[in-house]
Amino acid sequence: MNLTEQDWSDEEQRVQEVTAKMRIRITGLEDQVGKVQSDVVEIRKHYWDEVTMDMSTTEDAAESIASMRQQAELLSERERTHRQAAVTLGKLKRLVNSPYFGRIDFMEREERQGEAIYLGIAAFLNEQEDHYLVYDWRAPISSLYYDYAPGEVAFTTPNGMVEGQMLLKRQFVIRDSHIQLMFDTGVTIGDELLKQVLSRSSDAQMKTIVATIQKEQNRIIRNDKARMLIVQGVAGSGKTSAALQRVAYLLYKHRDQLSSDQMVLFSPNPLFNHYVSTVLPELGEENMQQTTYLAYLERRLGEEFDVEDSFTQLEFVLARGRSSENGETAQEHIPQGDEECAYNARLSGIHYKSSMEFLAVIHAYQERLMHADMLFNPIKFREKEVLSAARLVERFYSYDPAIRLPNRLELMRGWILEQLELFAEHQLEEAWVEEEIELLSSEEYHLAYLRLRKLERGQGDTFDDFDQERVLLARDVIKEHLKPVRNAVKRLKFVDLIGLYWQLFREEIREEETMHEMKVGQGSSIENQWSPIEIQRSPEENQWSPIENKPPYWSAICERTLKELAQARLPYEDATPFLYMMEAVCGFQTNGAVRHVIIDEAQDYSPFQLAYLKRLFPRCRMTALGDLNQAIYSHASAYSEIDPIAALYGPEQTEVIRLHRSYRSTRELVEFTRGIVLGGDAIEPFTRGGAKPRVIKVSDRRSLHSLLAAEIDRLLGEGYASIAIIAKTASESKLAHQALEPQLQVPLGLITKHSPTFESGVLVIPSYLAKGVEFDAVLIYDGSRHQYGHETERKLFYTACTRAMHELCIFSLGELTGFVGEHLTDAYECV
Numbered sequence: 001m002n003l004t005e006q007d008w009s010d011e012e013q014r015v016q017e018v019t020a021k022m023r024i025r026i027t028g029l030e031d032q033v034g035k036v037q038s039d040v041v042e043i044r045k046h047y048w049d050e051v052t053m054d055m056s057t058t059e060d061a062a063e064s065i066a067s068m069r070q071q072a073e074l075l076s077e078r079e080r081t082h083r084q085a086a087v088t089l090g091k092l093k094r095l096v097n098s099p100y101f102g103r104i105d106f107m108e109r110e111e112r113q114g115e116a117i118y119l120g121i122a123a124f125l126n127e128q129e130d131h132y133l134v135y136d137w138r139a140p141i142s143s144l145y146y147d148y149a150p151g152e153v154a155f156t157t158p159n160g161m162v163e164g165q166m167l168l169k170r171q172f173v174i175r176d177s178h179i180q181l182m183f184d185t186g187v188t189i190g191d192e193l194l195k196q197v198l199s200r201s202s203d204a205q206m207k208t209i210v211a212t213i214q215k216e217q218n219r220i221i222r223n224d225k226a227r228m229l230i231v232q233g234v235a236g237s238g239k240t241s242a243a244l245q246r247v248a249y250l251l252y253k254h255r256d257q258l259s260s261d262q263m264v265l266f267s268p269n270p271l272f273n274h275y276v277s278t279v280l281p282e283l284g285e286e287n288m289q290q291t292t293y294l295a296y297l298e299r300r301l302g303e304e305f306d307v308e309d310s311f312t313q314l315e316f317v318l319a320r321g322r323s324s325e326n327g328e329t330a331q332e333h334i335p336q337g338d339e340e341c342a343y344n345a346r347l348s349g350i351h352y353k354s355s356m357e358f359l360a361v362i363h364a365y366q367e368r369l370m371h372a373d374m375l376f377n378p379i380k381f382r383e384k385e386v387l388s389a390a391r392l393v394e395r396f397y398s399y400d401p402a403i404r405l406p407n408r409l410e411l412m413r414g415w416i417l418e419q420l421e422l423f424a425e426h427q428l429e430e431a432w433v434e435e436e437i438e439l440l441s442s443e444e445y446h447l448a449y450l451r452l453r454k455l456e457r458g459q460g461d462t463f464d465d466f467d468q469e470r471v472l473l474a475r476d477v478i479k480e481h482l483k484p485v486r487n488a489v490k491r492l493k494f495v496d497l498i499g500l501y502w503q504l505f506r507e508e509i510r511e512e513e514t515m516h517e518m519k520v521g522q523g524s525s526i527e528n529q530w531s532p533i534e535i536q537r538s539p540e541e542n543q544w545s546p547i548e549n550k551p552p553y554w555s556a557i558c559e560r561t562l563k564e565l566a567q568a569r570l571p572y573e574d575a576t577p578f579l580y581m582m583e584a585v586c587g588f589q590t591n592g593a594v595r596h597v598i599i600d601e602a603q604d605y606s607p608f609q610l611a612y613l614k615r616l617f618p619r620c621r622m623t624a625l626g627d628l629n630q631a632i633y634s635h636a637s638a639y640s641e642i643d644p645i646a647a648l649y650g651p652e653q654t655e656v657i658r659l660h661r662s663y664r665s666t667r668e669l670v671e672f673t674r675g676i677v678l679g680g681d682a683i684e685p686f687t688r689g690g691a692k693p694r695v696i697k698v699s700d701r702r703s704l705h706s707l708l709a710a711e712i713d714r715l716l717g718e719g720y721a722s723i724a725i726i727a728k729t730a731s732e733s734k735l736a737h738q739a740l741e742p743q744l745q746v747p748l749g750l751i752t753k754h755s756p757t758f759e760s761g762v763l764v765i766p767s768y769l770a771k772g773v774e775f776d777a778v779l780i781y782d783g784s785r786h787q788y789g790h791e792t793e794r795k796l797f798y799t800a801c802t803r804a805m806h807e808l809c810i811f812s813l814g815e816l817t818g819f820v821g822e823h824l825t826d827a828y829e830c831v
């Protein structure tokens with residue numbers, strides 16, 4: 001389809017006309033924003049001058065309040081107008097540079113003439129506001145651009161389906177208000193433009209893809225039906241991109257009911273949060289809430305526990321077989337004997353505690369606690385028991401057994417607070433109270449005296465001041481000292497949650513590990529006490545355990561769990577089950593305000609974690625984006641066969657969309673990386689060509705570092721802006737950074753799990769932190785069999801290699817990893 005000179009000139013003229021109108025609108029809006037801004041300043045400055053305050057009579061007071069309200073309303077109306085005008089101005093300023101990227105000529109059925117529809121990142125109307133010069137890419141009619149080639153087409157509007165013919169489809173690249181590229185296309189979105197976009201240099205921030213959204217990605221973006229939308233997409237297939245455009249789409253479509261703070265994105269790490277944070281603002285939308293699952297766990301459990309993060313857990317798992325990563329030749333270290341047992345036990349524990357089976361165990365346990373086995377911390381005050389744990393248990397089971405656990409605890413809370421009141425009365429004559437009163441300052445005495453006078457008012461002179469004052473002060477002292485206990489009771493700290501979790505693993509506890517040795521603390525408040533009592537049970541009851549099918553290494557799992565708990569440490573695999581059990585007992589915390597939850601890298605969540613999130617956000621729709629080939633954690637993945645995750649809301653409410661085409665990397669890179677994983681044949685490369693990956697074998701670390709430095713120089717010389725040296729672990733990254741930094745002419749960044757952001761340039765990054773992000777060139781620090789030898793490391797290696805957009809180079813200290821099998825010999829160059 002050849003474009004004529006006339007076409008170019010007509011389109012260029014239209015761009016000039018439209019952008020001229022935009023400029024006029026911008027000038028008008030700038031004036032308006034300036035004026036409203038000064039109105040706001042003026043109103044604020046003279047706020048009280050305009051308000052008449054007179055409280056002498058009821059009428060005057062009412063009038064004063066009305067005048068105050070009027071002034072406040074005026075201010076907030078002006079502020080709102082200012083905000084709206086500023087937002088529109090921002091959008092127009094972005095539009096004027098590149099007003100649109102696509103055109104479709106659509107002729108509705110029964111009509112005789114087509115209409116040219118121009119699509120941009122925001123809508124723009126003519127002066128009379130009765131005709132769109134530019135349509136928003138999210139408008140119903142715009143879906144034609146993404147879903148169809150010219151021919152018979154249809155789109156859905158709130159009033160039903162509209163059918164017709166697409167007569168023309170044209171794509172533009174417009175910069176600085178001039179057309180740079182323009183072509184007509186016969187396919188949905190022409191590959192030419194996409195190729196051009198993808199061959200750009202990568203950035204430390206993700207870009208919007210609205211001009212080149214692919215048909216299958218559009219299905220994700222515009223899906224409005226599924227309660228649970230699961231996307232299984234290969235590396236680089238645009239899952240994150242589609243998810244972000246989806247957020248923008250939903251905010252547009254439901255703009256009257258949905259705001260950005262009702263949408264939450266769960267990212268793999270804080271670095272990623274920063275990486276995606278500019279996409280929505282670029283589209284003129286506010287960012288949704290962004291968090292990580294880890295940050296959530298930390299918020300809920302961090303006060304009481306040292307919660308392990310997922311990266312530390314992963315580092316533990318990856319440490320298999322490596323005792324030293326610092327030496328010239330790292331020693332192969334195979335765990336032996338007890339050490340091996342401990343390693344395997346942890347793996348088995350990680351797997352089991354993340355499974356739906358363990359979730360079912362907690363449900364069964366919850367049922368059990370309705371009738372037996374509940375544990376409480378005794379209520380203590382000044383080292384003495386006010387209420388023993390046995391007394392609390394007795395009280396708990398005296399309530400109607402049909403009452404749910406959280407409601408029963410609610411009743412318990414009220415009862416304990418009453419008991420504390422009675423207890424306080426009995427303390428009035430205690431010697432410690434007298435001692436505390438003597439230590440009070442004269443100011444506190446004086447305050448007590450004033451309060452006493454107030455109490456005595458109107459009661460004659462019958463009081464004995466001295467006695468009354470003493471009682472008053474004593475009450476104050478007791479109240480103050482009991483405050484932490486009362487607060488702890490209000491927060492349900494009398495429930496022995498640690499003991500309850502421990503009880504799940506109790507059978508295997510060895511005799512000599514008595515309760516006393518396991519106490520967490522010795523403080524005087526119930527907050528830091530852990531002293532569960534033994535409950536008298538019949539022998540049959542004692543044998544009860546909710547865990548029927550015990551996983552391998554069960555007794556070692558129990559032992560480890562107990563030891564960690566005793567030190568107030570919560571391994572990552574225990575954090576979610578603990579939280580779930582805690583809420584099953586004390587009541588689930590839910591967030592009903594959030595309407596959309598987007599989970600990126602969903603394959604890294606266990607079925608258990610997703611079940612927890614479902615509970616946490618009961619009114620939300622979920623979008624889960626993942627790739628089983630990038631499941632790097634040892635726990636069961638919610639994405640294994642997609643079954644566990646699909647079962648979450650049931651088949652009627654679930655939709656699965658698969659993306660097979662990879663856009664990030666060149667065809668050569670995809671042809672190589674897909675050979676690393678099993679079933680990789682289904683991964684389709686996009687037709688952007690480049691150099692084959694290179695493999696460089698070295699015999700020692702010294703040559704590794706000098707060859708790496710030379711490769712970095714070469715890549716910088718080629719003009720690549722972002723180059724990552726991907727090491728397997730944090731310690732390997734540190735080692736690489738230390739060795740390479742002195743050899744480079746440019747700054748070398750080191751990314752750790754604490755890094756909040758990253759910039760373009762050259763950096764060293766551990767493999768698991770590179771998830772979700774991309775670089776122009778990737779250098780695998782050591783892709784040897786020694787580093788990537790175990791089957792569980794295959795996906796980590798694949799994830800690292802798939803971060804590259806244009807170039808990939810694998811260095812290997814010794815024999816190359818077996819994941820690059822013989823079938824791939826032709827797919828790379830050996831240097």
Ligand SMILES: Nc1ncnc2c1ncn2[C@@H]1O[C@H](COP(=O)(O)OP(=O)(O)OP(=O)(O)O)[C@@H](O)[C@H]1O
Pocket residue numbers: 194197198207209212213214217233234235236237238239240241242627663664771772773774802
């Ligand atoms: N339709 C598109 N138009 C332009 N670029 C695209 C398109 N789809 C994807 N891309 C680009 O491909 C790259 C990979 O996209 P993205 O990070 O969203 O993929 P992903 O599936 O989340 O990857 P991974 O699972 O490997 O992290 C990005 O640079 C993105 O901009």
